[in-house]
Amino acid sequence: MPPEVSPAMSEEPAREPAGREVRxxxxxxxxxxxxxxxxxxxxxxxxxxxxxxxxxxNARRGTRRVRAVASVSLVGLAALAVLLVPAFFPxxxxxxxxxxxxxxxxxxxxxxxxxxxxxxxxxxxxxxxVSLLVGLVAALVASVLGLALGCxxxxxxxxxxxxxxxxxxxxxxxPHLLMGIFIVAMFRPGVWPVVASxxxxxxxxxxxxxxxxxxxxxxxxxxxxxxxxxxxxxxVASRHLLPAVLPQAGLAAVLMVPHAVWHESALSFLGxxxxxxxxxxxxxxxxxxxxxxxxxxxxxxxxxxxxxVTTLAIAGVAGLWRExxxxxxxxxxxx
Amino acid sequence: xxxxxxxxxxxxxxxxxxAVPVLVVVxxxxxxxxxxxxxxxxxxxxxxxxxxxxxxxxxxRENLSPDGTFVEQWWSWLTSVLGGDLGQSLALRxxxxxxxxxxxxxxxxxxxxxxxxxxxxxxxxxxxxxxREGGWLDxxxxxxxxxxxxxxxxWLALLAIWLFALQLDVLPAGGLTEAGExxxxxxxxxxxxxxxxxxxxxxxAPWFVxxxxxxxxxxxxxxxxxxxxxxxxxxxxxxxxxxxRSGLLPVLTLVGTRIPELITGALLVETVFSWPGIASATVxxxxxxxxxxxxxxxxxxxxxxxxxxxxxxxxxxxxxxRVDLNEM
Numbered sequence: 001m002p003p004e005v006s007p008a009m010s011e012e013p014a015r016e017p018a019g020r021e022v023r024x025x026x027x028x029x030x031x032x033x034x035x036x037x038x039x040x041x042x043x044x045x046x047x048x049x050x051x052x053x054x055x056x057x058n059a060r061r062g063t064r065r066v067r068a069v070a071s072v073s074l075v076g077l078a079a080l081a082v083l084l085v086p087a088f089f090p091x092x093x094x095x096x097x098x099x100x101x102x103x104x105x106x107x108x109x110x111x112x113x114x115x116x117x118x119x120x121x122x123x124x125x126x127x128x129x130v131s132l133l134v135g136l137v138a139a140l141v142a143s144v145l146g147l148a149l150g151c152x153x154x155x156x157x158x159x160x161x162x163x164x165x166x167x168x169x170x171x172x173x174x175p176h177l178l179m180g181i182f183i184v185a186m187f188r189p190g191v192w193p194v195v196a197s198x199x200x201x202x203x204x205x206x207x208x209x210x211x212x213x214x215x216x217x218x219x220x221x222x223x224x225x226x227x228x229x230x231x232x233x234x235x236v237a238s239r240h241l242l243p244a245v246l247p248q249a250g251l252a253a254v255l256m257v258p259h260a261v262w263h264e265s266a267l268s269f270l271g272x273x274x275x276x277x278x279x280x281x282x283x284x285x286x287x288x289x290x291x292x293x294x295x296x297x298x299x300x301x302x303x304x305x306x307x308x309v310t311t312l313a314i315a316g317v318a319g320l321w322r323e324x325x326x327x328x329x330x331x332x333x334x335x
Numbered sequence: 336x337x338x339x340x341x342x343x344x345x346x347x348x349x350x351x352x353x354a355v356p357v358l359v360v361v362x363x364x365x366x367x368x369x370x371x372x373x374x375x376x377x378x379x380x381x382x383x384x385x386x387x388x389x390x391x392x393x394x395x396r397e398n399l400s401p402d403g404t405f406v407e408q409w410w411s412w413l414t415s416v417l418g419g420d421l422g423q424s425l426a427l428r429x430x431x432x433x434x435x436x437x438x439x440x441x442x443x444x445x446x447x448x449x450x451x452x453x454x455x456x457x458x459x460x461x462x463x464x465x466x467r468e469g470g471w472l473d474x475x476x477x478x479x480x481x482x483x484x485x486x487x488x489x490w491l492a493l494l495a496i497w498l499f500a501l502q503l504d505v506l507p508a509g510g511l512t513e514a515g516e517x518x519x520x521x522x523x524x525x526x527x528x529x530x531x532x533x534x535x536x537x538x539x540a541p542w543f544v545x546x547x548x549x550x551x552x553x554x555x556x557x558x559x560x561x562x563x564x565x566x567x568x569x570x571x572x573x574x575x576x577x578x579x580r581s582g583l584l585p586v587l588t589l590v591g592t593r594i595p596e597l598i599t600g601a602l603l604v605e606t607v608f609s610w611p612g613i614a615s616a617t618v619x620x621x622x623x624x625x626x627x628x629x630x631x632x633x634x635x636x637x638x639x640x641x642x643x644x645x646x647x648x649x650x651x652x653x654x655x656x657r658v659d660l661n662e663m
Contacts, residue, residue, distance in 0.1 A: 167360075170361060175599050175636055175640065181602075185620070185622070186368050269489050272618075272622065288493075300490070300493050315481070
C-alpha cells in the first residue's frame with residue numbers, strides 16, 4: 001500500500017510500478033485510475049475512440065489557459081514578493097505598535113493589523129518567506145534522499161531493493177506529522193529540526209516514484225543495448241537511468257514543496273516549529289487565536305489564505321510540467 | 336459469495352508477522368533519536384530553576400534514565416511494555432497506560448464519526464460530480480475539493496469556530512461539557528462533537544470526493560454500464576448499482592492509506608477544539624519532551640496504520656472476487 005501521503009494532499013500511487021511483485025495484476029489495474037494524477041480517460045481503452053476525443057476536448061480545456069497563466073503568475077508573484085519585499089520593507093520581528101492594534105483591513109493596512117499592531121500583509125509575506133524557504137530546503141533534502149534510495153533500490157534490485165522497500169513501509173507506518181512532532185520534541189523547536197523532520201518523512205514518496213521509473217526503464221531496449229555495448233553498471237546508472245528519471249523526480253520535488261510548507265505550518269501552529277515571535281504562516285495563525293476568540297477574523301484568515309493560494313499555484317505549475325513530460329495525460333490539478 | 340476464511344486468516348497472520356519488524360524498527364528508531372537528544376529528562380521532570388538537592392536529582396536520574404546504550408534501553412522498555420507497563424508520563428504525572436485509556440475513546444469517537452462522514456460525503460458528491468464530467472457541478476465540486484485539500488485543518492477549524500461559535504453562536508467553541516458542568520450528557524456531547532467532527536470530515540472528504548469521482552467517471556465509460564443502459568435500466572440504478580459499485584473498488588484499496596491522514600487531521604482539529612483526546616496529550620508530551628508518553632503514542636499510531644492497511648486489503652479482497660487473498 002502506498003500511503004506516501006502527507007498532510008491532506010495526496011499524490012498517491014504517482015506512477016504505479018510496472019513490476020511490483022507483491023500485488024496481483026488485477027489490483028494494479030484497478031488502482032490505475034487515480035484522480036489526483038489525472039490518469040484517466042485517455043487510458044481507458046474499452047471505451048473506444050469517442051471518449052478519447054471527448055476527454056481531450058471537454059469543457060476543462062477552456063479553463064486550461066486561464067489556470068496556467070494564473071498559477072504561473074501567482075508563483076512568480078510569490079517568489080518576487082519573498083525575494084524583494086525584505087529589501088524594501090524591512091520588518092522588525094519584535095516591533096510592537098499598540099496604538100494600531102487589531103485594525104480591520106483598510107487602504108493603509110490591506111490585511112489589517114494583529115494584536116500587536118503589526119501590519120498583517122507585510123508579516124504574511126515574511127511568513128511566506130520563512131515557510132517557502134523551509135519548504136524548499138526540506139523538499140530538496142527529501143528529494144535527494146528519495147532519488148538516491150529509489151535509484152539504488154531500482155537499479156540494484158534483489159535484497160537491497162527488498163530491504164529499502166521495507167524501510168519505506170516502516171516510514172509510512174508512522175503519520176508524518178507525528179514523526180515530525182517526535183523529532184522536534186526530542187530536539188529544540190526551530191528551523192533545522194523542522195527541515196530535518198520534513199526531509200526525513202517525505203523522501204518515501206519520491207523513492208517509490210523513482211524506483212518504479214527505474215524498474216520500468218531497466219526493461220527498455222536502450223538499457224539492454226548499453227549493457228551489451230559493454231557499459232559498466234555505474235555508467236548505465238549515471239548516463240542512461242538517472243537522466244531519464246530526473247523529470248519525474250523533479251516533478252515530485254516541486255509537488256513536495258506545498259507538502260513541506262503545510263507540514264511546517266502545522267508544526268509551527270502547534271508551537272513546535274518556528275519560534276513564536278518569528279513570523280511564519282503557522283505561528284501567525286497560532287498567535288491570532290486570542291484575537292479570533294474576541295471576534296477578529298482577519299489575523300487568522302489571511303495567513304491561511306496564503307497557504308491555500310500558494311499550494312494551489314504550485315500544484316498548478318506542477319500540473320503544467322507533468323503535461324509536458326506526459327502529454328497523453330489530461331491536465332489536472334495535482335496536490 | 337462465501338468468504339474464504341482460511342485465506343483471510345492466512346493474510347492476517349502474514350501481516351502480523353510483517354508488522355513485527357516494522358514496529359521493532361519504529362520503536363528502536365525512537366530510542367535512537369532520543370539518545371541523540373540534547374535534553375536532560377531529569378531537569379525537565381523537576382522543572383527548571385527548582386531547588387532540588389543534588390542527591391534527589393541523582394536518585395531521579397537513576398529512575399528516569401536507565402544506563403546503557405539506546406538498544407539496552409529499548410530492550411528494557413520493550414520487555415516492560417510486553418508485560419503491560421507503558422511507563423510513567425513525565426508531563427502529566429500519570430501512568431502512560433492511564434493517559435491513553437482515558438483519552439483514546441474520545442479520539443476514536445471523533446475519528447470514527449469523521450471517517451464515516453467523509454466516506455458518505457465523498458460518495459455522494461463524487462457520484463454527483465461524475466454524472467456530468469466537465470459540467471458546472473463537476474467543476475464546482477472538484478475545485479472546492481482541491482481548495483479544501485490545500486487548506487490546513489487547523490485553519491478551517493479556527494474559521495469554523497469564528498463562524499459557528501462566535502458569529503452565529505449556535506455551537507460551542509470547544510471542550511466537552513458546558514461551562515460549570517462536569518457530567519457529559521448525550522445532548523451536550525452531540526453539541527460539542529458537531530463542530531470538530533464536521534471540520535475533520537470536511538478536511539478528509541476532498542480526497543474521497545476526487546477518487547470516487549474519478550472511479551465513477553471511468554466506470555461510466557465501461558461495458559457493464561453500457562450494457563445496463565442498453566437494457567433500459569434506470570439512470571439511478573446505473574449510477575448507484577453499477578458505476579458506484581465498480582468505481583468504489585479502487586477507493587477501497589486506498590482507504591487504509593487514509594489512516595495516517597486521519598490521525599494527522601485529528602491531531603490538529605483536537606488541539607484547536609481542546610477535545611480531550613490523544614492530541615492534547617501528544618502536544619503536551621512534545622512540548623515537555625515526555626519520551627515515555629510520546630513513544631507509546633507513536634507506537635500506537637503505527638499499530639493503527641498497519642491495522643488500517645490490513646483492513647483495506649481484506650475489504651478489497653472480499654469485495655473483488657478477482658483478487659486472490661493468498662497473493663496479497
